[in-house]
Amino acid sequence: MVGVPSAVIGDFPYMKMWLKSLTFRAGWCNVQAYMRPLLDLIAAGRLSPRRSSATGLKLDQAEEAYRIFDAREATKIVLTP
Amino acid sequence: MNQGAVLGHEFVGVVEDAGSRSSDSSRGDRVVSSFFTSCGVCTLCRKGWFQPVRGQVDLRPRRVFREPGWCQAEYVVVPLADHSMELIPNGMSDEQAIFVGDILATGFLRRRTGRDQARGRGRVVGAGPVGLMATMAAQALRAVSRVRRRHGRLAARRWPWTSAASQSTPSTFTRSRRSRVRPAGSAPTRASSAWVFFRGRHGDRERPRRRHHLDGRRSERGDR
Numbered sequence: 001m002v003g004v005p006s007a008v009i010g011d012f013p014y015m016k017m018w019l020k021s022l023t024f025r026a027g028w029c030n031v032q033a034y035m036r037p038l039l040d041l042i043a044a045g046r047l048s049p050r051r052s053s054a055t056g057l058k059l060d061q062a063e064e065a066y067r068i069f070d071a072r073e074a075t076k077i078v079l080t081p
Numbered sequence: 082m083n084q085g086a087v088l089g090h091e092f093v094g095v096v097e098d099a100g101s102r103s104s105d106s107s108r109g110d111r112v113v114s115s116f117f118t119s120c121g122v123c124t125l126c127r128k129g130w131f132q133p134v135r136g137q138v139d140l141r142p143r144r145v146f147r148e149p150g151w152c153q154a155e156y157v158v159v160p161l162a163d164h165s166m167e168l169i170p171n172g173m174s175d176e177q178a179i180f181v182g183d184i185l186a187t188g189f190l191r192r193r194t195g196r197d198q199a200r201g202r203g204r205v206v207g208a209g210p211v212g213l214m215a216t217m218a219a220q221a222l223r224a225v226s227r228v229r230r231r232h233g234r235l236a237a238r239r240w241p242w243t244s245a246a247s248q249s250t251p252s253t254f255t256r257s258r259r260s261r262v263r264p265a266g267s268a269p270t271r272a273s274s275a276w277v278f279f280r281g282r283h284g285d286r287e288r289p290r291r292r293h294h295l296d297g298r299r300s301e302r303g304d305r
Contacts, residue, residue: 052214
């Protein structure tokens with residue numbers, strides 16, 4: 001599992017996993033190792049993460065941005081100074 | 082969380098000043114930073130598996146993002162900057178680069194770890210920011226052959242993360258006869274729950290080459 005779940009994982013089905021011999025793994029992302037290759041992919045045009053974010057809000061509109069984000073009206077919001 | 086706390090841990094910026102022990106960055110550099118700092122000298126870091134420095138592993142936000150977090154501000158101090166930041170290539174916008182420091186890398190991680198890679202398949206549950214990034218990363222690596230929304234109607238839509246260039250070429254979506262999603266329609270503005278299946282040879286092809294070839298690059302740099 002990657003990323004921090006936004007919902008609390010309650011009642012983790014350990015017994016079910018045990019019965020099915022499932023493996024569960026989780027961990028920090030190795031960001032430092034991936035930044036350069038990902039920047040290369042973006043520069044090559046194979047990734048365009050910008051498209052999943054809204055922009056145009058200023059830093060002092062952060063409160064409004066958090067409201068929008070909390071209401072799931074935007075996936076990501078980029079704040080500019 | 083305390084009142085008045087500064088939030089945020091994903092940022093890009095221009096270097097205003099560099100510490101004496103920072104050799105990789107200098108004033109005026111446009112950089113993107115990882116959301117955590119790592120020492121670059123411990124055993125794990127030397128292996129290319131960068132981990133937060135001790136004291137950051139506590140999962141309370143206050144501790145996790147203590148450095149270099151609190152970034153929704155005019156200025157941020159990035160400790161251990163040589164191992165935490167990357168230069169943004171000329172011509173790349175801030176908005177393109179910013180997610181490299183956390184959620185895009187996290188989505189990319191799915192491609193690099195886990196047993197699912199042995200079979201070249203995986204599953205993204207939930208189309209939140211990280212889920213979208215994971216799908217985008219898999220698509221960029223040509224690993225997605227089937228995308229299906231399990232709940233609600235199937236949506237034929239233009240995937241918002243693909244560039245114009247990749248949409249003009251036949252994608253894995255359109256090549257797959259079983260694909261039920263076509264790149265058409267408008268970009269979603271609302272994250273919806275989705276199950277995304279990955280299947281394909283890509284993961285199988287990729288694995289034998291060198292398991293941590295991406296990690297190695299950074300490691301070499303760290304050892305320099």
